[in-house]
Amino acid sequence: MSTAINQESHNTGTSSGQNPSSDPYNEQDLSSSISHSSLSPSPSTEDSIAQFDGQLQYEDRQGDITSKEEDNRSLQSDPIQDTNTSPKENNTSATHSHNNKSDNSGAFNPNDEDNALQRTGTRYFSPKLKKARKDVIYSFIFTNVVLAIFAFTIFSLFWGVNYKNFDRAHKVQILAVIQDEGITSPNISTIIPIAAAVPTIAESSMGTYHIYNSTGFMDKFKLQSNDEIDAKVIHEVYGEKYWFAINIKPNATQALYDAIAVPNAPSFNTSQYFEAVTITARDPTNYRQLILPLLQDFEARYSNYYTSTYFPQFLNNLTTFNNITTVNMTNIALAGTMNFYTNDIRSFTERVLIAPLLVGVAYCLLLTFFQFLIYSQLHQEVSALLKPNHILIYRNIMLWLTMFFASLFFCTVSAIFQIDFTPAFGRGGFVVYWMTTWLFMVACGGTNENMVSILFTLFGPRFLGIWILSFIILNITPTFYPMVMANVFYRYGYMMPVHNAIDIYRVIFLDLSKHKMGRNYGLLIAWIAMNAVALPLVFKFLLMVITRREKKEKELAAAAEEAKLKN
Structure with a gap:
């Protein structure tokens, strides 16, 4: 190179x-x-x-x-x-x-x-799993104790509402008006009025009867003439003062006498003079099972009295004491049976209404719980960026807006299945239904937010299912079954959101009396106000709990570090 x-x-x-x-x-x-x-x-x-x-x-x-x-x-x-x-x-x-x-x-x-050096499984009773076995046993016992308490309280509440209902039948208020005053002709004697035994039979029947004659009824309700009695009887049942009414029309005894003793007289039809005024729409699922049996009990007792006692005695008195020798045998056969005419002033015939009036309301309540779970992650992220006052404003606005649209979606389902919204409010019925559902969902949604926040912070997510099921049962138990035949304890249901919402829904869809709507809306608004006031208190409580928890964790960590340094 x-x-x-x-x-x-x-x-x-x-x-x-x-x-x-x-x-x-x-x-x-x-x-x-x-x-x-x-x-x-x-x-x-x-x-x-x-x-x-x-x-x-x-x-x-x-x-x-x-x-x-x-x-x-x-x-x-x-x-x-x-x-x-x-x-x-x-x-x-x-x-x-x-x-x-x-x-x-x-x-x-x-x-x-x-x-x-990979970990492998081992047998359950290995000495190395002693602590794990203790944790399993503790969790097993704790879980079953919680389930037992839940079953014996919440489930018992649901079972108990139907326990021995007819033992409390005396709490059912019934109206009986006797307009018939017998035969007033001086030439006819010993003819007992056809309704003379009604007070005695009513006393032995189930329910509490309020019995009036024409004069007493007119004085009680300030009526001007006898012609107003029939309409007033219907009005009292429609206004939910009574669960049903027995209305015995005037001149019933005279019509029976004429049918037997007067030649060519029209036959006596008992259903024209004995009327039972009912309102099955007042409780679509329970009226027939719990209220109508009381009416049927009275009808059966009176029918037995009429056919076995009154009518034979009437014929005997007619021929023996009044010298009646010629009787209309055809009319005797027709008059020998007793039938009541049932005037159901608000009937329940549309099965599709069960959804918005009963089961659908429970689903609607459940929907208010789901929306909070969906928003939970977002609420945590946004709350970390906002001041406390702005957190409250944010949470309330989100709740109200979400429930506004969720209630619209829920109500639209009823419209899709062509449910009639016009019976009580005409074309505005859908708007009334929507706004009522909105208030109902805000009331339930606010309650769920407060309770879920507390339970989640104190115990984690494990008790959330128990809460929502308890809240549903507490609401539907005194609503789906008539409180009149339940224990007095169930009267708490008058303040629950579901009960008040369903009362309004029955007015919208079944044209029931509107006299309770003011109370119903007032209680829904009271729930909303209570939840709004409780929300900052809940936040303050949870902040205190979290602060104490963090302080305790720091103290434990410091103690562990100090012990480590000493060793």
């Missing part, structure tokens, strides 16, 4: 006309310099190489030591590791694993830490 460079330098110098002796760089010196720099390291380079080799050897030794220490710690901390293995064997195995990993990093090695 030196020769080639010297030759090239000589040729270059000759061709350029320069004297080789005048080159400032001597060819021999240049060749020696290049050869020395290319083949022989300088003293500084040799020192650097030696230092680098020493560093590599030091790091390799440190890596071996570190690997051994990590392997030993891993073996000691693994609960599945065989306790009979000696530390020396563990260290040897770990060192061997490290060397193999360094030599064959891409190949599977059974001695590799990732392969040899």
Whole structure:
């Protein structure tokens, strides 16, 4: 290499006309310099190489030591590791694993830490799982105690509303109006009025009867004439003062007498003079099962009295004491049976109404719970960015707006299935239904937000299902069944949101009396106001709980650190 460079330098110098002796760089010196720099390291380079080799050897030794220490710690901390293995064997195995990993990093090695020290399952009664078994037993006992308390309280509440209903039948208020005053003709004697036994029969029948004659009824309700009695009886039942009414029309006894004693007189039809005024729409699911049996009990008792006692006695008195020798045998046969005419002033015939009036309301309540769960993550993120007052404003606005649209969606389902909204409010019925549902959902949604926030902070998510099921049962139990025949305890239902919402729905869809709507709306608004007032108090309480919890955790951590330092 030196020769080639010297030759090239000589040729270059000759061709350029320069004297080789005048080159400032001597060819021999240049060749020696290049050869020395290319083949022989300088003293500084040799020192650097030696230092680098020493560093590599030091790091390799440190890596071996570190690997051994990590392997030993891993073996000691693994609960599945065989306790009979000696530390020396563990260290040897770990060192061997490290060397193999360094030599064959891409190949599977059974001695590799990732392969040899993986956790494996063990038997349930292993001594190493003693603490885990205690946790399982504690959780099992605690869970079953909670379920027992829930079943014996909330479920018992639902079962109890139907327990021995007819033992409380005396709480059912019934109206009986006797307009018939018998036969007033002086030529006819010993003819007992057809309704004379009504008070006695009513006293032995189920229910509490309020019995009036024409004069007493007119005085009671300030009526001007007898013609107003029938309408007033219907009005009293429609106004929910009474569950049903027995209305015995005037001249019933006279019509029976004429049908038997007067030739060519029209036959006596008992259903024209004995009327039962009912209102099954007042409680669509329970009226027929709980209220109508009381009416049927009275009808059965009176019918038995009429056919077995009154009518035979009437015929005997007619022929024996009034010298009636000719009777209309055809009319006798027709008059020998007793039938009441049932005037159902508000009937329940549309089965599709069960959805918005009963089961659908429970689903609507459940919907208010789901919306909060959906928003929970968003609420946490936004609340971390806002001031306390703005958090309250944000939460209330989100609740009201969400319920506004959710109530619209819920009500639209009823419109899709062509439910009639016009019976009570005409074309505005849908708007009334929507706004009522909105208030109802805000009332329930606010309650759920407050309670779920408390339960989630104190106990986590495990009791949320128990809360929502309890809230549903507390609402529907005194609503789906008539409180009049339930224990007095169930009167708490008058203040519950579901009860008040369903009262309004029955007015909208069934055209019931509107006299309770003011109270119903007032209670729904009261629930909304109560939840709005409770929300900042709930936040304050939860902040106090979280602060105490964090303080306790810090104290425990400090105590643990102090104990560690002492050891």
